[in-house]
Amino acid sequence: MTPQTLFALNAERAARRPAIVVTDIASGDQRLVKAADIARDPLHDVLDAQLRSGKSGTVEAGGKKLFLNVHAPAARLVMVGAVHISQALAPVARMLDYDVTVVDPRTAFASPERFPDVPLIAEWPDVALPPLDIDPYTAFVALTHDPKIDDPALTHALSRGCFYIGALGSRKTHAKRVERLRAAGIPEAQIASIHAPIGLDIGAVSPAEIAVAIMGQITAALRLRKVEAKAA
Amino acid sequence: MLNTDQDILKAAEDWHKAGRGVALATVVETWGSAPRPAGSSLVINDEGSFLGSVSGGCVEGAVVTEALDVITSGEPKLLEFGVADETAWQVGLSCGGTIRVFVEKLGEAAAGKGAAGHKGVAS
Structure with a gap:
């Protein structure tokens, strides 16, 4: 060469x-x-x-x-929600070679003390997400439990062709989310592509176990499906 | 992180810019249960330092030795490792797979110099 x-x-x-x-x-x-x-x-x-x-x-x-x-570009993980699960998920994702970014408008959550060495964006999703240029080599997770933050973030991610989209919340919480997204005019196929409840069903309880369940599911999405390549 | 090909190739670039001789070794074909897929690479400099992997660690030593020759000669080599050849006991893949590794020097194109076929490493 x-x-x-x-x-x-x-x-x-x-x-x-x-x-x-x-x-x-x-x-x-x-x-x-x-x-x-x-x-x-x-x-x-x-x-x-x-x-x-x-x-x-x-x-x-x-x-x-x-x-x-x-x-192919290195896989990225964009997390919306600087919550306890995110604190466990960030290092696990980095160990798997993902470029990790955490977005949360709540500065008490998105603090460097809670996320040492992780790129943090303390802005609302409509400001934080577009400059990230989320692409088909990006996995996206919404973890705040707050529809004011999660819904616009998911709507943006669904329009960007991410290879994986997951959202934290019980079946009941997700059913309500599906209703809201449907009412907002999001196509049914896009809504169905959201992994929720998030993560592989391994009985995870602690934040670290949930992080493993999520990264297992993201790995399966990356390796078992063809990632549609976007011509630059 | 140094286990991504991205950083391995960046390290190769940095070594070259620092004036080191550099070779790239890349898995080009696999059969059976090979430990690393095609495209996996190892970068080696003329001091014998290396980053990355082409197997689970079974044949890296042999690849590094060959790579030092390639840095000296400038001629690419195609290496094959597997249980099918007698040298398997020395540097073979314990998993039973076979891999072909293309080793090339980082440098100006050596036109017309093909990869000399080279089976295993009988040393």
């Missing part, structure tokens, strides 16, 4: 834009294809399929054996 290719690849990754490195194993020939350039690439069908799969692999094309190394 040439230094220029590596620098260009790292720049794409830093900007959260997918890219594929195509290597001819026999000759060592190599090139970087940015997501935005796939459509006009001679191998666009093959590259597009590989990017959608989110996995790297070897393909035969034009009589050559090519290794396609897919560099």
Whole structure:
């Protein structure tokens, strides 16, 4: 790999834009294809399929054996609610290599003392979320239990194609939430995509156990489903 | 965090900018139960420092040795590890899988220099 290719690849990754490195194993020939350039690439069908799969692999094309190394953006986790569960969820998510951001307009909750080293945004969702550019490589959880905060946050996340959306609350709480979102005109299929009650059913009780249940469910969403790649 | 490919590739960039010789080793094919999927990578510098992984730790030592040769020669290599070859007892994958690892130098393109086939590491 040439230094220029590596620098260009790292720049794409830093900007959260997918890219594929195509290597001819026999000759060592190599090139970087940015997501935005796939459509006009001679191998666009093959590259597009590989990017959608989110996995790297070897393909035969034009009589050559090519290794396609897919560099999808690192997964992110955006939490709305700087609550006790979030304090447990942030370190677990970071251990799984997620970039973590916590949003809560209540400054008593979103304090650096409660979340050391975690990026905190003490703003309402309508201010905090749009600049985060939530994308298909983002998981989103609403954890405040307060409809004034959770509902607008969920509405925004549902419009951004997140690979996972979860909301804290009992079945009863969620049924009321579904009614409110329906009344607000959110499409039924989008409402049905919300994971609630949140997390895998492992009988979790403590905040740390609930964090594990949530990250288990997010991992399943990331690894068992195809993440639709958004061309930059 | 240093277990993401993102930071591994950034480390490769930093090493290069600091004037170090650097090689990239990438899993390009897997069969059976391989411990790390295609695309997993290891970056190695000319001091023998490395970051990342191409297996569960079973063959990294051998890959690092080969990578130091690649940094010196500039010629890419395609390595194969698995239970099918006799060297499996030395550096094979205990899980029974087979992997191919492409090792290349970070540097200007060496046109026409193909990856020399290289089965296992009989050292």
